Amino acid sequence: MSPAEQPAPTTAEISATPRPVLVVDFGAQYAQLIARRVREAHVYSEVVPHSLSVPEILAKDPAAIILSGGPASVYAEDAPEVDPGIFDAGVPVLGICYGFQAMASALGGTVARTGVREYGSTVVDLRPDDQAAQQADSAGGGPLLAGSPHQQTVWMSHGDSVQEAPDGFEVLATSPGSPVAAFEDRRRRLYGMQWHPEVRHSVLGQEALERFLYAGADLAPTWTPGNVIAEQVAAVRAQVGDARVVCGLSGGVDSSVAAALVQQAVGDQLTCVFVDHGLLRAGEAEQVERDFVAATGVALKRVDAADRFLQALAGVSDPETKRKIIGREFIRVFEEAAREIVAETEDAGGEVRFLVQGTLYPDVVESGGGEGAANIKSHHNVGGLPEDLQFELVEPLRTLFKDEVRAVGLELGVPEAIVWRQPFPGPGLGIRIIGEVTAERLEVLRAADAIAREELTRAGLDRDIWQCPVVLLADVRSVGVQGDGRTYGHPVVLRPVSSEDAMTADWSRVPYDVLATISSRITNTVPEVNRVVLDVTSKPPGTIEWE
Template sequence: MNDSIAILDFGSQTSQLIARRVREAQVYCELFPWDAPAEKVLALHPKGFILSGSPASVYESGAPFIPAYVLDSGLPILGICFGMQALTYALGGKVAAATRREYGLAQVESTGDNPLLPPGEHRVWMSHGDRIEQAPPGFISLAHTGNSPVAMMGNLETKRFGVQFHPEVHHTPGGRELLRRFVVEVCGAKPDWTLDSIIRAATDQIRASVGDERVLVAVSGGVDSSVATALVNRAIGDQLTAVFVDHGLLRQGEREQVEAAFRRSLGQRLVVVNAIEDYMDALQGVTDPEQKRRIIGEKFIRIFETEAKKAGSPRFLVQGTIYPDVVESSAPDRSKAQRIKTHHNVGGLPKDMQFTLVEPLRYLFKDEVRAVGEALGLPAELVWRQPFPGPGLAVRCLGDITLERLDTLRAADHIFTSELTAAGLLNRATDEPDGISQAFAVLLPVRSVGVMGDTRTYQETVALRAVTTEDFMTADWARLPYDLLARTANRIVNEVAGVNRVVYDITSKPPATIEWE
């Protein structure tokens, strides 16, 4: 068994990012609800605990708290944001509402006694309305800001620490090293959790789950379903049948690309289903995004139930669900987080579903999935393909979904991504300079007045969205060259019928999400 760290989730939207950073340090970890049974958490035999942030305040009635077994364990503890405040509150310190809240980038000054953060100034990401007024007995302040006299604290003897900022997010440059120092140097965990370990654990879990039974896998051509398919294929081979559903919500030329890519590796074990008419009928007149997702989720399962009967009624369905889907949907095993939106393959699944789901990527982020894909030998065109939501263009075609509007959106999206590709900005590793992590067009149900050829027009609007991100939990809008945006807008209004206005989305995540619905 690998050395491990237990992370207690108090409801932060970035809790799983903590796990991701710990795994980047090649240390195995698991995320548990803060009130999970002690025996379940301690069965991991953790080398230490990390306490996540939370939208709660420690002094509120009914606020979450640190379970007694964590404090009684004698193991090292790192509290992050609310976790630091909860540690302070439990050990006799003082927490109060800050006179000035800190949200966003800040500078902390670290002292020379700090074993987790070198002395000097460090840029960090803050998101809190409470602060530590007085550290608990035995603790010293290890860093401060102008607004937080105790922005980091520690008891060097008991190896218990707290940070007011968020080391797990990309915007805290020294956060990875801080977490690595805690789990490896303070907790003494061996860094032996590697890609080979992830793949081995996933394939072992698939074999243990399905035995010698037949399995269906949903493929979309995106990186998630491709890697999930490759893992299942490695684990059980000929027991797998892959099904690709064309719901009419695909990008331009996507069905042909997917079919060609998977025919080569799966042959007759790839089944292509034309369900365009069924989906268009089901979505007719539906404009609410949550209802769209629920409809698509249920339709997705019903089609697979039909295909399962043709394939001998296998009990298992493999999906390429990844962790951002789970976090934003507040799925049952992430019930401490607030739901942001329902993902069709998580919160949108029908309760009477007949399948047992197998989701080997459920706790991996997009960049981890890509790393696994590369390790499995998948081609670059699949590993670095642009992310595409499970509901497809249904969540990029705002308002009524019709074949005509979908065709309009497909054409605009193709122009935008083609221009980005020609400029060398798309389908590249996200750590390359100026590389775009995700880019697409959105068709808005907003008409505006325009003029073309001295004639008044009253047509729809296309919004362009391009973001840079490392983990898809936070993202920034891409600073695209003006001439590229101008050329793209000019082409769209001239080549795509029914569009007379193009806008560019310059909102980060948060507060927005990457997709519009």
């Protein structure tokens, strides 16, 4: 049975995502990480700002709520507050660090500065008189810390402490700086802990989160790649119907998985458009046609638009302007390609109404698309879209992190060579040239990038490194000596990073001999480059890309 002949989805099937566990962000550096850990427990989660009112939060129909940490003191004049009404809504709530203290304060407990700060690794003690009850409940789902050892190592970051728990709460744990380090009111399904269970340094942190989700909130671990596919296939069919669809295929994992998912939903209603904008790395255009098309059999239309993009970018150095120009030109090329597809195809069934994009959750957050989120940089497929967009967007990966996209891709049968390809930004090398983008500068950067990728692959580091952007400092010159003569060439920057989802990252410790080989090859074979430098900045404070 073809996708078009499938029975109409039910109302439940049309829902693109299940009821979320909402992480209410009080300014925590770990809010996104909390959502990540909830998803690792196979439960869907989203981050929302603390500025949302209780009715706004409840309008999202949360399955549970987690109050994040934050830098403020709950008794400070301008500290963000928790509306006590959230605890009377019948939704299970877990407070973490500041969220724990805010919960205690809102419900009549006491929070104060004890003079004993706890930062980093800390040992907490479960109350001795609770041990029998915890052991008895360990198999049946009981308290938040049921079955936990009497002492456990956790990660703390606080100067204030809960001194007295609110009425109706049972104190579960203490520490030297926290008279009340964890508590729960099982009848009202309210829970809290002073430490950060979301960080790996809390040895049993994931177990505590899962106990809240499974036992405290009575949720099932159903957020799996298979279920994500089923939900999104149903949602795409409901959105698209029998209309024609185009997908901007770059050959990267995001657009490839989005295309494979939409193809499963609507079959030959989909045509992929590969735009060679001239900003690709060496060999990428050929890889798209060779690998993805061969694996999926999807209809592909290739558009050579290199000259068009270079002309549009001429004289432009500002990174935000570059991103918006590239986003605009992408859409215009898609619009033209869609018209050509209709004209070239018999029984086309009318205009192409939908455009598939591989937008991910981090793209939305960094582009200011998340509620209350700052605009870190405009991703070309979010903040860079033109206002007069002629398509309706289909974004089946919009709620996913990168590792979740990879899991979905493997489930869909997308080749591992594509699924595990290092991420590459949609604007391509255009945002890896610091300065104006020209054909000559692109050739220099392509050559240097190809060498870096070859040597990292040869060293077996492809799975260890999230990605390694190579950046050309086109507006910078440095003095060098090559062939006994003075040179005045460009530096390139190696930016190898390790990450789980691109929301945070650390610079990768690439072996010195590999770095030496990359540097030597680049400076010996790329005449315009006479210096190779290494970026050792984490994210935050830096982003992965320089622009």
